[in-house]
Amino acid sequence: MxxxxxxxxxxxxxxxxxxxxxxxxxxxxxxxxxxxxxxxxxxxxxxxxxxxxxxxxxxxxxxxxxxxxxxxxxxxxxxxxxxxxxxxxxEKPKADQEIVFYCRSGKRSASASDIAQKNGFTNVFNYEGSWLDWTSREQGKSS
Structure with missing residues (x-):
């Protein structure tokens, strides 16, 4: 391989x-x-x-x-x-476009948000609950 x-x-x-x-x-x-x-x-x-x-x-x-x-x-x-x-x-987002970061639990996305802001991105958000929060909330919904 x-x-x-x-x-x-x-x-x-x-x-x-x-x-x-x-x-x-x-x-x-x-x-x-x-x-x-x-x-x-x-x-x-x-x-x-x-x-x-x-x-x-x-x-x-x-x-x-x-x-x-x-x-x-x-x-x-x-x-x-x-x-x-x-x-x-x-494409790579523009510096003023909205960017929402997420990861598994919100820790890495918080770091990514901070890094993006330090690199000139001005419309940055961190989805605090991230993937764990999203999946737990979506499990209860029916299709």
């Missing part, structure tokens, strides 16, 4: 790279240079400019998807903005 996995990519901040004890002899300048190099490596440079992994073409990847094996993975590391239409069936 060929496994397809989704991975969330994250922007690497300088603070996360430089946090922790200094290596022996490291200076602030050295740490900042390594943070800059690390950031530059994970931006939108053309594959192959910095990476050393072998590069595959469509013709090489396609057969791997048609004859899966348990020892191989195809991992999707696209950004959420790049797959939102495919995954959810709609």
């Amino acid at each position: 060929f496994r397809i996995a989704l991975a969330r990519s994250r922007v690497i901040s300088r603070s996360s790279i430089t946090a922790g004890p200094n290596p022996v002899g490291a200076t602030a300048a050295t740490k900042n240079i390594s943070a800059t190099l690390c950031f530059n490596r994970f931006n939108s440079q053309k594959a192959g400019d910095f990476w050393t992994a072998p590069v595959l073409t469509y013709e090489q990847v396609k057969p791997r998807t048609e004859q899966p094996t348990p020892s191989a993975y195809l991992i999707d590391v696209r950004e959420p903005d790049e797959v939102i239409l495919e995954k959810f069936g709609f």
Whole structure:
């Protein structure tokens, strides 16, 4: 079986790279240079400019998807903005559109609401009871 996995990519901040004890002899300048190099490596440079992994073409990847094996993975590391239409069936909402977040119990949706507001979305709501509340209320209704 060929496994397809989704991975969330994250922007690497300088603070996360430089946090922790200094290596022996490291200076602030050295740490900042390594943070800059690390950031530059994970931006939108053309594959192959910095990476050393072998590069595959469509013709090489396609057969791997048609004859899966348990020892191989195809991992999707696209950004959420790049797959939102495919995954959810709609475009990314505009900053002023109404957005209601829900999850299983309301905890993750509260976090998502907070993150959306911090990222400029202005018409954001959290369905506090979320999926558990919804299903318990819907069970009593007849079709």
